[in-house]
Amino acid sequence: MQKTALVPYAHLPRTHHDRHVLTSTVDVFGAAHWLLADRAPQPGGDALPYDALVVSVHPGGDVELTELSAVRARGPRLDRLPDGGFVVAAARAHQYEDGDQVQVFDVLGRETSSFSVGDAIEHLLVDEAGHIWVGHFDENPAGIRRWSPTGHLYWTSDGAGIPGLFDCYALNVSGTTAWACPYTDFPLVEMRPDRPVKVWANRVRGAKAVAVHGGRVAFYGGYREEQDRLAHGELTETSVEPTESGLLTLPDGSRPGRRRVVGRGSRIYVQAQPFTTWGVFDLRN
Incomplete structure (x- = not known):
């Protein structure tokens, strides 16, 4: 089976390896971010809130540090806003009072707003306009929604077909466009704020990340032995037609094991334990 190796992309500087990685992501402009704390908040254990540090590594290699005060999220999701601030959200909302689940911080690390987007956050990704796309897992029927940084709901998948x-x-x-591949039918879905949703039938099941470039698409992940699968396809008017399938590996050829994934346009970013390094697959290459 054909193997494709990730290309090394960004590394957490070694000076910060003594701190706990709460979560990490790559933003819409290509900067990698790590949310660090002295130790991980434990369910029913450590008191909240806690102070955290965001270490940002920009595409050119410049490193930026932002201290966040009074973070309340266990199991956090993180992304950066275009103005340099950050969004931190708790994946589970049931333990937070109204308005406490999502925190928005300014460029100096001060909280400027808080609100709730609902329980069971699977993905939280900010677009170039500063809006927050949230995809939920199956314990919340909300599906996919797009929020402002102040908690205004701009778009919902309800009734989108x-x-x-x-x-x-x-x-x-990527940009202001979102793509999704949701369970149970796994269609490829394109969502733009100013256009009707487009849907393509798809036979690839269980992908955890998707990349799109022109008329081509790649799906990463799957069930059981297919968790490292990289499946390619081409878009027709109504469906994704498979072209080839292989494996996506770490740069050294090994399999990732536990990993984080982020999809941004033509790129799929993958981060394996100990979650200090990002690799990238780019469909354009």
Whole structure:
């Protein structure tokens, strides 16, 4: 089976390896971010809130540090806003009072707003306009929604005609466009704020990330032995037609094991334990 190796992309500087990585992501402009704390908040254990540090590595290699005060999220999701601020959200909302689940911080690390987007956050990705796309897993029927940084709901998948949307397995946000591949039918879905949703039937099941470039698409992940699968396809008017399938590996050829994934346009970013390094696959190459 053909193997494709990730290309090394960004590394957490070694000076910060003594801190706990709460989460990490790559933003819409290509900067990698790590949310660090002295130790991980434990369920029912450590008191909240806690102070955290965001280490940002920009595409040119410049490193930026932002201290966040009084973070409340266990199991956090993180992304950066275009103005340099950050969004931190708790994946589970049931333990937070109204308005406490999502925190927005300014460029100096001060909280400027808080609100709730609902329980069971699978993906949280900010677009170039500063809006927050949230994809939920199956314990919340909200599907996919787009929020402002102040908590205004701008768009929802309710009534959008997306078949079998019970769990947002894969979400890709690039520019102001979002792509998804949701459970149970796994269609490829394109969502633009100013256009009707487009849906393509798809036979690839269980992908955790998707990349799109022109008329080509790549799906990463799957069930059981297919968790490292990289499946390619071409878009027709109504469906994704498979072209080839192989494996996506770490740069050294090994399999990732536990990993984080982020989809951004033509790119799929993958981060394996100990979550200090990002690799990238680019469909354009």
